[in-house]
Amino acid sequence: MELPSNYLEEMKELLGDQYEAYLASFEQKTRQGLRVNTAKIAPETFRQKADISLECVPWCENGFAFDEKQTVTKHPYYYAGLYYVQEPSAMIPASHLPVEPGDFVLDLCAAPGGKATELGAKLKGKGMLLANDISNSRAKGLLKNLELFGISNLFVSSEESDKLKKAYPAYFDKILIDAPCSGEGMFRRDKAMVKDWLQKGPDYYVPIQRKLLLDAADMLKKGGMLLYSTCTFSVKENEENIAYLLQERPDMELLMPEWDEYFSHGKKEGFENCIRIFPHLAPGEGHFAALLGKRTDGEEQSEKCLKKPAKSKKTPVSDLKDCPEFAVFMQQITKPLSGKTEVQKERIYLLPEGTKIERGIRYLRTGLYLGDQKKKRFEPSQALAMCLKAEDFKKSVSFKGDDERVIRYLKGETLDLSDTEAENEKGWVLVCVDGYGLGWGKAAGGILKNKYYAGWRMQS
CATH class of the missing domain: 2.30.130.60 (Archaeosine Trna-guanine Transglycosylase; Chain: A, domain 4)
Known part of the structure; x- marks a missing residue:
């Protein structure tokens, strides 16, 4: 593969004596992976049930690599939402953002849903996930993947980050930004990324990434955490962006989670807590990640996970007096469902506890789509079946x-x-x-x- 000379010079400076080993990795096969939906099935149970040959991904306890000859997207378990096909390194961001049930979580650049489905699974039906992508067409694919996974406590939007910031100031406990980037870490996997890099290199993406970081920081609660990730090696797009955020938002700090031994630490002094993954050192493609927190009362965080806000009381699904057929149908569901029902034209939705629909936001989904009320009948949705x-x-x-x-x-x-x-x-x-x-x-x-x-x- 012919790589840009200026890119190679930067990698030589970044890698030092590991540079030749990195180049040699382009001759090796890339790896395919899948991540088990822990909201539906335990990883070990999945391994026992699925007739798929799997190998553990070391940095993700529910992640597995498989031979690309296996057609896993035709397996019935794929249609049951028991797993998501995902490159192993791409499992890092969502698996290392410490989401807990009850959190309010934002995935700011969420399509096609690889990270969002994992964040939603970690919530276990409690709290709320807002999955956003600026591209409306990509957001539709994102919605499908979330519904396939049976994520019920979700909002899906297609909006600019500054518009979301106005609607959700200091609102989220956890935020993930898997930012658009120059894609250097994917060169080995997708040769087309090299052409894209020549047209839109790091300098093109840095302003976009910095805006996302600042807007996300403003949507983060005190004591909350933000994970920033890219699939590029560029110091400009990575450590220098983190430095910019810390300068512009003094209440933010860089945290040090328990990174895996496969990860290489930051290449800029003072930013050793950031990590990269290189394809010559680990079984995956190139990635970068940094975990940040927002201080409480100007003091540094002493713990990774801070005290949660008081949870709202659960309210049962209402019967909707104007649709008795809905009430009759819901009586057949034995799984506890709670939240506020809302009717939008013929459609009935179940909104997560403590949430509301904000004006001016372009939503594709607000809550769990339960089904349609029609003349003397109720028709349940595909999304409900997947839950x-x-x-x-x-x-x-x-x-x-x-x-x-x-x-x-x-x-x-x-x-x-x-x-x-x-x-x-x-x-x-x-x-x-x-x-x-x-x-x-x-x-x-x-x-x-x-x-x-x-x-x-x-x-x-």
């Missing part, structure tokens, strides 16, 4: 992973229920694979009419 397991709904049918009817269902076909536990059921049925929700069907006379969302169907 449920077989035991969470009174009428369900669960096929084994190797049952050919799973693939037929995912392709939108009608199914015969004559030899299943749902043979005599009538009405809405939750369709599952090995107990994990895939979507809805409507049963009558031993036949299941397929209601799997058309836009998600498996292609032949």
Whole structure:
């Protein structure tokens, strides 16, 4: 691969005697990875159930590498939202931001959802995740991935950071910025990134990154944490941006989490707490990360995780008196759901506790989309199905992973229920694979009419 000469000079200065080893890494194969959705299944249980050959990713306890010959995106468990396909180094940011259930979390540059799905899983249905991406088209893909993962306590927006700052000042406990960058760490994986770098190098991205950092700092609560990451090696885009943030926001400080032994520490004096990952030293592509905190009352933080604000009282899902069919349907869900229901035209949403819809923000989703109320009927959403397991709904049918009817269902076909536990059921049925929700069907006379969302169907 022909690399730009000025880039090579910078890497030679950055790496010193490791420079030749870095160049040699371009002759090695890149790695494919997947990250298990811990909101639905434990990593060890997944390894036992899935017929996929996996190798642990050392810096992510629910991350695994796999042979690229395996078509993991055609596996039924992928459609059940049990994992996300992600390059191993890209697992670093979300796995090292210490999100806890009940946090209010912002993923500022979230599409296509690799980090956001992990942040949402770590919340375990408590608190709130706002996943934002400035590109509306990319934000639509982000929404799909979050719903596939069964993340219920979510808002998805497509907005400029300064507009979000006005709507959410000092609002979030944790913020992730996986910033747009020159992509030097991806040169080995994607040759097209070299061409992009020549057109838009580090100098193009630095102003964008600095604006994101300042706006994010203003949206962070006192005592909150912000993780900044890029997939580039440039000191300009990394340590110098952190220095700029600390200068402009004196209440921010650089923290020192327990970084993995595979990581190389910062290359600028005073910024050793930042880390990089190099492909010649670790099983992944290039990445940078820095964890920062906002001081409380002008004093430095003494602990990684600070005291949480008081949690609001839980309120049950309302029955919506003008839609009795909704109430009847919700009685079949045995999994506890709490929050405030809101009707937008025909659609019914469940907003996370303690949240509200802010004016002027371009939202793609506000809360869990439960379904549509229509004339004397309620139709549940695909998003709701993805939040449920077989035991969470009174009428369900669960096929084994190797049952050919799973693939037929995912392709939108009608199914015969004559030899299943749902043979005599009538009405809405939750369709599952090995107990994990895939979507809805409507049963009558031993036949299941397929209601799997058309836009998600498996292609032949």
